[in-house]
Amino acid sequence: MNHQVTRRSAVASLAAMLASCGGGANKDTGKKQFFVAFSQCNNAEPYRAAQNELLTRICSRSGDIRLSISDGQQDTSKQIAQIETLILQKPDLLIVAPNERAPLTAVMGKAMAAGIPTICLERDIVEPNYSAYVACDNYAIGKMAGQFIVDQLKARYGKPRGKIVELKGLLGVEAQINRHGGAHEVFEQYPDIKVVHEAVADWLQSKGRERMLEILRAQPEIDVVYGHNDPMAVGAYLAAQELGREKQIIFVGVDGLGGPAGGIKKVMDGVLAATFYYPLAVDKAMEIGNRMLREPGFKPDKKYVLSSEIITKANAAEMYQKLTF
């Protein structure tokens, strides 16, 4: 029984694939089927898993989109090879979340030259080889986080002073550079605000915890921990909790993912004072993509910049609802 069902559904999906490979109409409904390909740079990151989940939901809701997600596994040459294969399959829309800026520029140019509408997500490539670019501004997020921290310190001491520990993501990654840069632009305006310790924790909760244990030993006074993502800030909280110092420190993270493991839940739990939503961007990409697919005359803007949002106790529950799939 089960076998039959799977075999039948396998045949059905094969038929659907063949139909869409022909680029033609779906025989059952007579409606056109669209083939959307998403080249994801690395599935194995919670943020990207959330992107994939959201995109899958959006596409299945529309009923006439067949979505294929390929995983570059954080390997640029793998992602290039995957996009080359996709170009041969002629998707109606190609969405790329580039693993690295420069090396992906050429292959996205090939996709454009082959007449495939292409949307670039988050990371800008070197030449504008895309129909539209959906950008998330990490520098702006860094500035927002920096300003929030300054405000918290003002509230604590009546004037802008205090000691900050910064937990950095993997060095050299765009998000790490800009989340650092944006925040420091704000901190530098206040001579009495000092970043007393910067440690690299590679985006990981476990490393955030490890590094923080030593930092707590070396720094008797810490007002704020700024993590370049939520898990590192949570790891720092765990370390502080162990030494009974978690109440004295304000923990701030970035990303604001939904779900029980995401940063929003940690704000609701009182672990983080705030997190800053880093947009998943695929919803915006599909909003643009859908118009490109369905409105023949539509010409997208070259660049869309998505704004971040601060998540504190005040709006955490509402954001949790919105961003948990």
Place this chain on the structure above:
Amino acid sequence: MAIDGRRIFARLQSVLGLAVIFLLAVLFSPKSGAGDRIFLEAGNLTDILRQAAEIGVMALGMTLVILNAGIDLSVGSTLALAATVTAMVLTRWKTDLGQAGHIGLAVLAALAACAAVGAINGAAIVSLRIQPFIVTLATMIGIRGLARRLTDNTNIDLGFGQDVASTFAKTGSDKTLVVVIFATLAVVCAVILARTVFGRRVKAIGDNERAALYAGLPIRRTRIWVYTLCGLLSGVAGVLHAAQNHQGNPNAGISYELDAIAAAVIGGTSLMGGSGSIGGTVVGTLILGVLTNMLRLNNVDSNTELMLKAVIIIAAVWIQQIRISPLARRKT
């Protein structure tokens, strides 16, 4: 007498390495407001023990494998499997066993899965006659995939509430418990290695497989057990990892296998097999732990930290190879 003297000196050599690093750490330790050396605070010293425990437990299993003239590259992925399985059972299964029973079930499930991975490693090595390096390289890749697949690439959070998962995290991250587990396992492994027939076989096979074969030792069975134990111990490390970090992360433990191998090698275990000890591995683990702590208390730049670590690993192994006199070298 002379032989005994040499043996004692050889023992002292690895401890000497630890003593040198320890002295450096004391010397370079930043001072607290009251003028005390932060490195020597009891809290910091026990932090080192606790942080070293995870790698230490893995290194115990790795020592058995290396003594047996093998290698196990899959321990980092196995740690991730244990962490994710523990977190999954705790958060997604419903049981009527009460909190203690539920936690026991989660730990048991994780350990069983990891022992199975080890047994598969061992079975593949002896029955397919593929080199351990290649078999465990394959499982390192495959088990990482399994862990990610099980969790759909996401972290499974253990939360901060009162439920069973939070209780597990709270109890399992207790410093004393973690250190006691490491110490107990080290003693157990040392006894197995030095005082049991199995332990002698592990070393004998690693020292000279052909001789062991002619002597009629059960090579295949011993080898499978060695890898099973190594998988099991990585599982213990994974359960501790999950508790301490409040999460089951499928990307945990990446490159931990190298740290585990380094700890064993710094502790004097020869990659050729047959020679080494659990005591040495514990010292090796502590050398790495004290070193890391020293560099980080001083906020040394992370890239410099890697370079310094490289130098010190080589130095530590080199110190151990120094023989007392040319005469001693000729004799051995």
